[in-house]
Amino acid sequence: MENLLNNIIKLNKKYTNFGQVASYIPELKNANSEDLGICIIDKDNNIHYAGDYKKKFTIQSVSKTIILAMALMDNDWSYVFSKVGMEPSGDPFNSIMKLETDDTKKPCNPMINAGAIVTTSLIKGTTLKEKEERMLAFFRKIAKNDDIKINQAVYESEKLTGDRNRAMAYLLKNDGVINGDVEEILDLYFKQCSIEVDCVDLARIGLLFANYGIDIETGERVISENVSRMVKTFMVTCGMYDASGEFAIKVGIPAKSGVGGGIMASVPRKMGIGVYGPSLDKKGNSIAGIKILEDLSKQLELSIF
Incomplete structure (x- = not known):
């Protein structure tokens, strides 16, 4: 397997030259595009x-899968989906358009920014600090890594430049989709995106979802089977932004990307995969990371379809 992975990395390294690191969050510009x-x-x-x-890199939108799981564990699923939809948007992850044009006013799904702000608002806790501590504890548990923490520099950079997300949140508040203090909800959202991980952490989390919420080592049920199934379904339909359909055809496994360069993938009953490549395509996905997963899926016959 190591030979296969090394060969796939070597074959696809050239694609890092065809993308760019994220720049709209200033701190992310410091990434090495060749990683x-x-x-x-x-x-x-x-x-x-x-x-x-x-x-190490910040998890960014890959966190949306974990926060969705938390929201579904904290609330009745029918309440969660009264606030956020289940359909692919077909629009960029940071689009604001449908919040104004859709009659329901709720975001299309939990994998776009507006939808993720909604699920973040549903995390239980009496204070922002309590919610943050619960969130971090859950991330550490499912990644089996007690050293996971928030990258303070990235968090501050996100908060300073997050005006588009701020606009979405206030629209959602105005339309009654989210409740509570908007700035506190945004603060938690910026912090979840700034959690620092590596490929091993993502593979561990991906494996938990692949195993339908059961810890492979201890046999403990960490996430219910229904929640795990729902999260993986969203990964298939919406996980790779507005390139999810093409990814499903070419790769065929549940996956979620983030603009930090990470991709987490879950092959049901088989494996969890963590990929890192901060050079992004125009849709915000790791350009070489997608190529790696294409090759891996073909060679190991991983497609679920």
Whole structure:
């Protein structure tokens, strides 16, 4: 497996030259566009890796899967989906248009920014600090890494430049889709996106979803089967922004990307995959990361379709 992964990294390294690191969040510009790494953890808990798999990066939109799981665990699912839809948007992840034009006023799905702000608002806790502590504790548990923390510099950069997300949040508040203090909700949202991980962390989380919420080592049910299934379904239909359909055809596995360069993938009953490559395509996905997953899916016959 290591030989396969090393070869796939080597073959696809050239694609890092065809994208750009995210720049709309100033702190993300510091990433090395040539970084490329992968980690796979299979159902027997074997770990395989190659490339820059130890590099730390902020989880960004990959966090939307975990926050959705928390929101569904904290609330009745019918209430969650009264606030956010279940359909692909067909628009960029940071689009604001449908909040004005859609009759329901609720975001299309939890994987776009507006939808993720809604699910963040549904996390239980009496104070912002309590919510943040619960969120971090959950991330650490499912990644099996007690050292996971928020990258303060990225968080401050996100907060300083997050006017588009701020506009979405106030529209959602105005239309009664979210309740509570908008700035507190945004603060938690910016913090969740700024959680620092590596490929191993993403592979661990991906494996938990692949195993339908059961910890592969202990047998503990961490996430219900229904919630795990729902999250993976959203990963298939909406996880790669407005390139999700093409990704489903070419790769065929549940995956979620983030503009930090991470991609988390879950192959049901088989493995979790974490990929890192901060050079992004025009839709905000890791350009070489997608190529890696295409090759991996073909060679290991991973497509669920």
